[in-house]
Amino acid sequence: MTEGITTVTVPVLLLGCGGVGRELLHHIVASRHLHSKRGVVLRVVGVRDSRSLLQVEDVATMGFDDAFLTEICRIKSSSSSLSALLDFGHCQLFKDSEATTKILDIAGLLGRTTGLSVVDCTASTETVGILKETVDLGCCIVLANKKPLTCGIDDYDKLISNIRRIRFESTVGAGLPVIVSVTRVLASGDPIYRIIGSLSGTLGYVMSEVEDGKSFSKVVLAAKSLGYTEPDPRDDLSGMDVARKALILARLLGWRINMDDIQVDSLYSNEHGPNSMSTEDFLRIGLPSLDRDVQERVSAASSRGKVLRYVCVIEGSRCQVGLQELPKDSPLGRLRGSDNVVEIYSRCYKDSPLVIQGAGAGNDTTAAGVLADIIDLQDLFH
């Protein structure tokens, strides 16, 4: 620890230990030295997946040690159950409703006193209830999961009711500083009247690879293995994932809108949707059946000197996401791979917009954004 800095120990409770959640645990372990220089020690007190909660024996004083955190990641990446870790001792496992009760017990014990960070790295809507309760118990909330902020407006209002205790930078543009930039511009009294961007790492990667002659189905599978897609890639291909990002941005601008108010353009039809086939069947049979259509659309755009980009526009009373044909040499047309770009127009950024660009998907950058959010919140407790 650096001389003169008081050390604060921050408990962290992780919901979701998939690609992003595991990467977050790796980042926490790898950043210990750096955090200690800032006077922060992160103490992971529990990890929840879809089946159970694994928590330290005494949440008031203990945290999983780094060897244990690494073992959690190893066990989870081999698709084993968290229960396999009980042999290591000093931990407890709770399932189903008991897990929820225990999370609320931890939140009650540590929320107000320590600023316990409840970190949602699931892709589930099921966490909303528990997050709202932890808000009431004084916890800090950090989200990579977009779904809690894109439920009904009442849930949204509740979650952001203590705005100083919530961070959700990774929900839009992964680790890119989009939310913080919008928030700072607004806080300065500079009204934002237009946001336009390409906000899907998956669709950006897919379009630029198909332009290079690769098959759509193979490229989507590659995007999945690179950690760019949602657990069900149809969330990306339907435009819903971008629509969620658009809704988060629009609500941040003060718009009182819901998902139904957003125009969304899907790359597949209902016969390939979740009500018609499983994710596995879609990846095996549905995807290849879309190859020709996507290739033809990309080639047609190319014959006009254009490229296809999935664009999000928030302006006037319009919040819209969909494929657009754009000039190859335009800012969005030049994007390659999983890069995102966001242009923010306001009084100060009228002629020359505020532009944020860079890698917009992937477990590493997303988890880095989540970790930066956890650390940022801790300034409240110094």
Ligand SMILES: NC(=O)C1=CN([C@@H]2O[C@H](COP(=O)(O)OP(=O)(O)OC[C@H]3O[C@@H](n4cnc5c(N)ncnc54)[C@H](OP(=O)(O)O)[C@@H]3O)[C@@H](O)[C@H]2O)C=CC1
């Ligand atoms: N990858 C990226 O580039 C980005 C991702 N994100 C967001 O990050 C989130 C996580 O993505 P990713 O890691 O790829 O997803 P994964 O599917 O890999 O992991 C999801 C995790 O959540 C767990 N889970 C599911 N339901 C629940 C529940 N009700 N309670 C607790 N845990 C639950 C799963 O449990 P189990 O292990 O048992 O299945 C799994 O561990 C998503 O919301 C995504 O949108 C945001 C920005 C960028």
Ligand SMILES: N[C@@H](CC=O)C(=O)O
């Ligand atoms: N699936 C998303 C990941 C980040 O939100 C994307 O492709 O952009």
